[in-house]
Amino acid sequence: MSDQQFLEKAINLAKENVKVGGRLFGVVIVTNNTLIASGVDQALGKID
Numbered sequence: 001m002s003d004q005q006f007l008e009k010a011i012n013l014a015k016e017n018v019k020v021g022g023r024l025f026g027v028v029i030v031t032n033n034t035l036i037a038s039g040v041d042q043a044l045g046k047i048d
Helices: 003-019
Strands: 026-031 034-040
16 A cells, blocks of 8 residues: 555544544554554543
8 A cells, every 4th residue: 555545544534433433543554564553542431
């Protein structure tokens, strides 16, 4: 994947997170062109 594709993946994660009530935050961790981890901000969904 290219840097642009990884960036688009992070953006798409953030957009999907907003759809389920989360914040506009997505992250991908990449090393040597390999996706190591990805995630979103889950703080709002975990508040009691």
